[in-house]
Amino acid sequence: MRLLLVEDDNHVAAALSAVLTRHGFQVVHARNGEEALQAFLPDDRAPEGQEPFGVVLLDLGLPDQDGYEVCGKIRKRTSTPVIMVTARADVRSRIHGLNLGADDYVTKPYDTGELLARIHAVSRRNASGEASAAPGDTTVDLGPVHIELPTRRVSVEGSDVQLTRKEFDLLALLAQRPGVVFRREQIISEVWRTSWEGTGRTLEVHVASLRSKLRMPALIETVRGVGYRLVAPDTSGAAGGPGAPRDT
Known part of the structure; x- marks a missing residue:
């Protein structure tokens, strides 16, 4: 190489x-x-x-x-x-x-x-190549968040958000099953292709960066001691929607 x-x-x-x-x-x-x-x-x-x-x-x-x-x-x-x-x-x-x-x-x-x-x-x-999607599953919509898997584009309320390669892969992984908790070890294995424990801090930094870039702190919820899950935004306008963090 x-x-x-x-x-x-x-x-x-x-x-x-x-x-x-x-x-x-x-x-x-x-x-x-x-x-x-x-x-x-x-x-x-x-x-x-x-x-x-x-x-x-x-x-x-x-x-x-x-x-x-x-x-x-x-x-x-x-x-x-x-x-x-x-x-x-x-x-x-x-x-x-x-x-x-x-x-x-x-x-x-x-x-x-x-x-x-x-x-x-x-x-x-x-x-291993860029993340690919199965036919018919090329886009994911989560309230104002729109994810295009083949082109690796993400937008919030119609405005493009520039993500790094790993940030996109992390978001795409969590978006596969909104509400399902992904263990830290699983995320590290699938996104970073390693089981090395030193990657844990890098995962935390990427989650923090995603929350900041998407301007939706509540979208990715920390499940203490386990991992993370993506919480689909509440578009009904009810109190406690996506604007307020669910975990700190």
């Missing part, structure tokens, strides 16, 4: 590249944001004779551009999974990175085995 490593520290990049190469990756090293963007052709094709990148490892502390800005530009050019690798460990930074389209977020210092596990997890998920 070709892997794009965006890291301005040559010593860190050399050490990590050696480890990744031993595990079968073909590493392309970009030292700044501009080099990272130049690695992708505008139409997401790989250079002639080369396979597309399977994963991007993106450091946020780049000398020419902020890593968040680079992530947003990469996401506009390609759907290649992006894993942010950074010392910024606060939740707000994680949420911001995931909202920009990152598929995962690893904080420094990290265990090499952990990083490899995350790389394989996002690459497996990407290789």
Whole structure:
């Protein structure tokens, strides 16, 4: 698998590249944001004779551009999974990175085995293809929320909502059976294609981001100690409709 490593520290990049190469990756090293963007052709094709990148490892502390800005530009050019690798460990930074389209977020210092596990997890998920729907089940309507599964579009009251790939997959999974509780382990298995316990925090961040983007905190209800379920909005106009959170 070709892997794009965006890291301005040559010593860190050399050490990590050696480890990744031993595990079968073909590493392309970009030292700044501009080099990272130049690695992708505008139409997401790989250079002639080369396979597309399977994963991007993106450091946020780049000398020419902020890593968040680079992530947003990469996401506009390609759907290649992006894993942010950074010392910024606060939740707000994680949420911001995931909202920009990152598929995962690893904080420094990290265990090499952990990083490899995350790389394989996002690459497996990407290789499995985008979520597909059975014939006749191509759209889901939940009150003002409209979900188009084939095109992966979501709108609220007619206005499009931009979701990351994992945010959409999480919403689409819960929307399959409104009112049914999905266990955390099941969600992690189906959306992240892993049973690794470290993904639990990432799930919480994605749920919080979905609630914020859809502007409907009550749509996704936390079932304490179990998981989450999607609560179909009450469109009857009765008190206690979708505008008020059901769980905090």
